[in-house]
Amino acid sequence: MFFRNILPMDIKQWFANYSHSPFVVAGPCSAESEGQVMATATALSAMPEVRLLRAGVWKPRTRPGGFEGRGEDALVWLHRAMQATGLPTLVEVATPTHVELCLKHEVSAVWVGARTVVNPFMVQQLADALCGTDVPVFVKNPVTPDLKLWIGAFERFQKAGLSCLAGIHRGFQHFAQQPYRNYPMWELAMELTRIAGLRVITDVSHICGRRDLLAAVAQKAIDLATDGLMIEVHPSPDDALSDAQQQITPGQLRALLTNLKWRTKSSVDDGTLVGLRAEIDDVDAEVLRLLARRMELSRHIGQLKKQNDMAAFQPDRWKKVLAEHVATAHTLGLDDTIVTEVFEAIHKASVEEQTKIMGD
Numbered sequence: 001m002f003f004r005n006i007l008p009m010d011i012k013q014w015f016a017n018y019s020h021s022p023f024v025v026a027g028p029c030s031a032e033s034e035g036q037v038m039a040t041a042t043a044l045s046a047m048p049e050v051r052l053l054r055a056g057v058w059k060p061r062t063r064p065g066g067f068e069g070r071g072e073d074a075l076v077w078l079h080r081a082m083q084a085t086g087l088p089t090l091v092e093v094a095t096p097t098h099v100e101l102c103l104k105h106e107v108s109a110v111w112v113g114a115r116t117v118v119n120p121f122m123v124q125q126l127a128d129a130l131c132g133t134d135v136p137v138f139v140k141n142p143v144t145p146d147l148k149l150w151i152g153a154f155e156r157f158q159k160a161g162l163s164c165l166a167g168i169h170r171g172f173q174h175f176a177q178q179p180y181r182n183y184p185m186w187e188l189a190m191e192l193t194r195i196a197g198l199r200v201i202t203d204v205s206h207i208c209g210r211r212d213l214l215a216a217v218a219q220k221a222i223d224l225a226t227d228g229l230m231i232e233v234h235p236s237p238d239d240a241l242s243d244a245q246q247q248i249t250p251g252q253l254r255a256l257l258t259n260l261k262w263r264t265k266s267s268v269d270d271g272t273l274v275g276l277r278a279e280i281d282d283v284d285a286e287v288l289r290l291l292a293r294r295m296e297l298s299r300h301i302g303q304l305k306k307q308n309d310m311a312a313f314q315p316d317r318w319k320k321v322l323a324e325h326v327a328t329a330h331t332l333g334l335d336d337t338i339v340t341e342v343f344e345a346i347h348k349a350s351v352e353e354q355t356k357i358m359g360d
């Protein structure tokens with residue numbers, strides 16, 4: 001099928017690494033109605049940082065029965081929005097039929113979702129369907145933190161002759177999710193840039209899952225030398241048919257972009273140090289949350305000890321706990337002395353807290 005690529009020059013330059021000016025992809029999680037698409041596109045087209053209008057047309061839902069997207073109708077609305085505002089469009093594809101329909105309706109670029117990237121058969125089918133076009137392809141990271149799988153997807157598109165490729169870092173499923181919807185694991189996104197030399201943008205909406213974290217995570221992404229941002233925008237976020245909690249209004253996007261400090265690539269290192277530091281910050285925050293949870297449990301135990309007339313300090317229990325922790329520390333390759341010191345400090349604080357409760 002003939003594909004008319006009407007991608008503006010500045011976007012082509014961005015893929016070729018010539019442009020370092022702010023690059024933002026924005027738009028609704030899902031295209032819901034022509035009015036919603038047009039209102040969003042009109043507002044976004046007034047923001048010079050916004051280069052592409054994103055919208056989900058077929059929505060991958062965890063369970064059936066939810067809103068699964070407006071399908072081909074939405075592609076017609078997106079085409080009209082592009083003609084009216086000049087904003088090129090970006091749509092998620094998961095099957096060769098999606099690709100065919102996107103080509104038919106002159107979608108400017110496509111993205112592959114996190115649930116699709118996990119399946120090399122599906123990625124290969126998409127690469128085959130796009131072969132012979134020069135459609136830009138954005139590839140989200142797979143839901144699981146598997147860098148090779150992510151890189152493998154790019155290799156499949158490269159082999160199919162597609163040259164405008166970029167990653168979208170949207171976070172990973174991880175045991176330590178909180179406070180994120182998807183844990184960032186910044187280092188993996190930085191690795192992709194280093195290993196594959198690809199441009200990577202950060203989908204802060206799917207990392208955060210909630211509005212209040214967006215600004216800080218967007219700034220962090222920029223500080224780590226990501227090449228741009230993806231942010232979900234809806235004229236009336238609370239009424240959105242998908243991902244209502246994480247979408248913001250165009251006005252809120254304007255404020256968020258105004259407050260961001262954009263940096264040029266040359267003003268930071270290659271991301272290694274900042275990436276690792278960001279990871280450490282997240283781990284420390286996790287340690288603090290766990291400490292707070294431990295203290296909470298300790299207070300409950302303090303109440304029970306009081307009711308049962310027990311002493312706050314129980315030497316046998318403490319000896320057993322410490323021995324177990326030191327044994328676990330060994331299996332994790334941690335130093336006995338450090339682990340003992342840390343747990344002695346935690347235990348001391350816990351006993352002091354319980355002693356206070358017992359004296360109340």
Ligand code: PEP
Nearest residue numbers: 029056113114115170206
């Ligand atoms: C989306 O961008 O709306 C989406 C479904 O994202 P992901 O594939 O990252 O879950």
Ligand code: MN
Nearest residue numbers: 029232242243
């Ligand atoms: Mn979404």
